[in-house]
Amino acid sequence: MVATAATASMFPVSSPEPHSGAKKSGKHGNEPGSVDVRRIKTKSVNSGGIQVKHKSQAPKEVNRSKIHVMNDLKTDDNSTSHAPRTFMNQLPDWSMLLAAITTIFLAAEKQWMLLEWKTKRPDMVVGLDPFGLGRIVQDGLLFRQNFSIRSYEIGADRTASIETLMNHFQETALNHTKSVGILGDGFSSTPEMDKMNLFWALTKMRVIVDRYPTWGDVVEVSTWIAQNAKNNVRRDWLLRDCKSGEILARASSNWVMMNKETRRLSKIPDEVRGQFEHYFVDAPPVVDDDCRKLPKLEEATADYVRSGLTPKWSDLDINQHVNNVRYIGWIFESATQVMERYELASITLEYRRECRKDSVLKSLTSVAGGGIDDSNHVDCQHVLLFEGGSDGAPGGEVVKGRTEWRQKCKNQIRNTDHSSAGNV
Template structure:
């Protein structure tokens, strides 16, 4: 179609006017004498002022044939009425329609460019590796789930890097999407059809996280996750997060999940029907993080160095299972961490043991003690803290241990200087 338009622009098709003009060639002349004037001779003159004057002059001159005057004027007018005037074909009026020609050429080039883009497409920037729809996919042996995330501006903290809550939210998101893509999602957070029939939900019991580096704004990370068995009634889920640009490890994490009855809020055994659903997706693989087997001590008002009271969950802190999301606990734990540590060190690892859930009307206290601090006053050594999140009544919510490493000044673009850090 495009080629036909372009061709018609260069070579216009014959029109009815051309056929009519051609028929004039067969018209009869007024006389066969040397002074006779044909109608074709009049019509073929260009439509100019000089031509018009010439036709008028010839029309007024009355020729004689055998001494008798002929009525040329009346015959000429008669032929002009029978054959309407048409402009002659010249070089100028045979030029193509440039607007149509330009449109045809533009369409051809756009179509060619689109085809070339489809053939030659390949990711050239790290940010092009991000999952366009955020759904992820099953990879490798069919049991590992992979999803990419781009670090947004609202996900970075005071250090201009992604916060620990952001990274843990990525882990939780991939866990839920893994269940959904595998076709096991029914309702709730990761509940399978057999779990929904029995009012069972997953709750995390223990989590170990090691952060090797923190991504910055605009970085793209790739999260791989898989599941395995943990004892008789538990499930272990592991994550491995890498930087898509460098290929370096960002986070390694492992966790243990158990079943809880949604109505009674008590832990439950894993039914055989549920095991039959999730068992085919288990992988026999060593955890990506070595578990810290050390027992977490219990803190109280006498042993804690720092205490933050009056912490209350907001409505937005609740998940669809009507309890506080486990990622929210991280922020409450760090509320009682010394500001000097937050300024001079970054969180390198954490171990969490969840004791009970937290509801909407709970009032909590965050306790922290520094168990291993720099003895020489420098920032060249790591630090370790022990944490406890409890209700005001004294019931424990989470016990935790965090490891910290010194952080160095960073540059953020060319318009700002290095980030100034405080002292421990």
């Protein structure tokens, strides 16, 4: 722009003659051609900061009133009055040419800087999803989306929490449904489900985590659906490290339909099934189903108890019940002593009842063997129960679960100790 301004000040732009041989600058960088000013036959002269039009007549007086006459300002192309032919007014429009060259140079410089940055920091660009919207794979059968682990998604161990991973799973499931065009107004419901007042309800989920990502890592989540039973749909996920391709976590879940009004389970209508059944993938679950029956856990037999848990407004989803990820945080409210020394390796959850905004819950945890020791592996059982006075039956089971824990590495334990010591 500086070069353009300087050139324009040194070479005033004049009107080229029809046959002067002036070239359009539009041939350079596909920029628009110069403006045609042949129809304007005036010339301005700068005299002491006052613009005076050349050859313009002085105002004439008619009956002592002034009438401005501008006969010399012609707009007829056939006019015989021409500006003097000089060397300067036959030159092409150099300002437009320099502007085009400057634009091309700046664009090339920007691309070169971006290429140099990618070479220096490949860890920041490998596998990135530019818009974070994900992409369809295999004609809609698979959906993949990348996530960058944010600072607010990690915990005291400096790794992403299980809730973070499950939130990413849930996000990809919704985006998968949206991308293939079968998302209605509800939470992952189809248009036919909206008409019939139905929504999806999670009944069981199993997650196995081999390694937790850390702050700044970019992960790729792949998801797909499969038919599990006549009235049961399975959804699976794989979470990989974008840089290494390593599988970090696997998850499998079962879903059924529920009526919004009656809050009862419903069969899958044929009209609804027809909207998504051609997206089914014929593949076994990515994790083996844990068929072990979860024994009944009561407060008298539990090792740890945490009562008085109530949902906040932010814990509710658009179906007006507690989001399934929130239950995990409540389960761990009675397992904090386990979490301080061990890292979650797998979790299996069975959802029995929905929890709504007026519910009051109690979290129970039982450790296999009766307590925490120095072993490398610990198994726990969990249950969330309705307390008296809530909208569910007192003592009714909301969620039952089983967790497996592995011992933390020394660096994780040291980081946790430092975090605890820093909180005064």
